[in-house]
Amino acid sequence: MTSALRLGTRRSKLAMAQSGHIAEAVQQITGRSVELVEITTYGDTSRELLAQIGGTGVFVTALREALLSGEVDFAVHSLKDLPTAQPDGLVLAAIPVREDPRDALVARDGLTFEQLPDGARIGTGSTRRMAQLNAYARSHELRIETVPIRGNIDTRVGFVRSGELDAVVLAAAGLSRIGRSGEVTDFFPADIILPAPGQGALAVECTAVNADLIAQLAELDDPYTRAAVTAERSLLAALEAGCSAPVGALADVLADGQNHTEMRLRGVVGSIDGSELVQLSTTGPVPTSHEGIVALGRELASEMLAKGAAGLMGERAR
Known part of the structure; x- marks a missing residue:
């Protein structure tokens, strides 16, 4: 009897839902059962704000160690949590079709963002969201207070249900992945909040020596999602910014009928109080190689650095 494949996953409800979805797909492809192996990461146990502990790799390192030690056969990550440098010995075997990359508002009384009261307290664990929310509020003469928070989805939404906050951004x-889209009271279009690089995408990772599994997992890969997130992560890497920096990026592969002809990449860096924002975009033919996609991200990052982006990335949420 063929042994079960071991899938390494974080223990959170969201991580388990994401991993369960991938496990079902892998089981169909391979014909082998898939066992979820729950692994606790530093980001799960620390109570500090992500911006204070650095963010980069805190939800990932323990999973990667389990892969390299042979404790698990493959792992599922939220792509936005992955450091931009790929470690030796591991490969991103698949990046499946991306879910909605937007940020969403969960507010009291079903309020949209525009309906929030003057001085509304909005919770988020992201400096990127804080910077863009505060910049939008400044430009539209709105008064809001962005409040740094930690915790899983239940904890964050609980701040709204208890009345401690007027809204949270998630x-x-x-x-969607845990079946709670019905609680969203508003979605933020990308021209208000650009998402984190890779947001909405999953990464399926395994060891480089496991050629058979790499080939099987590759069936889950979506080339358009991979191209988009590669451009976003290239921009992030070129800015030399980590997961907790106030950087947003979104690449769209634009279709002309059945043909995907152009890629638009947008990037933003801002001060947490929203007083300064560097936001640029570029559109051109879809690069035909991985190197071309990486170059697109680097070029936009270079333009952003020339506009002063470097001075906005060293902030931390207080």
Whole structure:
């Protein structure tokens, strides 16, 4: 009897839902059962704000160690949590079709963002969201207070239900994956809040020596999602910014009928109080190689750095 494949996953409800979805797909492809192996990461146990502990790799390192030690055969990550440098010995075998990359509002009394009261307290664990929310509020003469928070989706939404906060901002994809999209009271278009690089996408990772599994997992890969997130992560890497920096990026592969002809990449860096924002975009033919996609991200990052982006990335949420 063929042994079960071991899938390494974080223990959170969201991570388990994401991993369960991938496990079902892998089981269909391979014909082998898939066992979820729950692994606790530093980001799960620390109570500090992500911006204070650095963010980069805190939800990933323990999973990667389990892969390299042979404790698990493959792992599922939220792509936005992955450091941009790929470690030796591991490969991103698949990046499946991306979920909605937008950020979403969960507010009291079903309020949209525009309906929030003057001085509304909005919770988020992301400096990127804080910077863009505060910049939008400044430009539209709105008065809001962005409040740094930690915790899983239940904890964050609980701040609203208890009345401690007027609203929280969460990734739309995460709410969708655990069946809670119905609680969203508003979605933020990308011209208000650009998402984190890779937001809404999953990464399926395994060891480089496992050629058979790499080939099987590759069936889950979506080339358009991979191209888009590669451009976003290239921009992030070129800015030399980590997962907790106030950087947003979104690449769209634009279709002309049945043909995907152009890629638009948008990037933003801002001060947490929203007083300064560097936001640029570029559109051109879809690069035909991985190197071309990486170059697109680097070029936009270079333009952003020339506009002063470097001075906005060293902030931390207080």
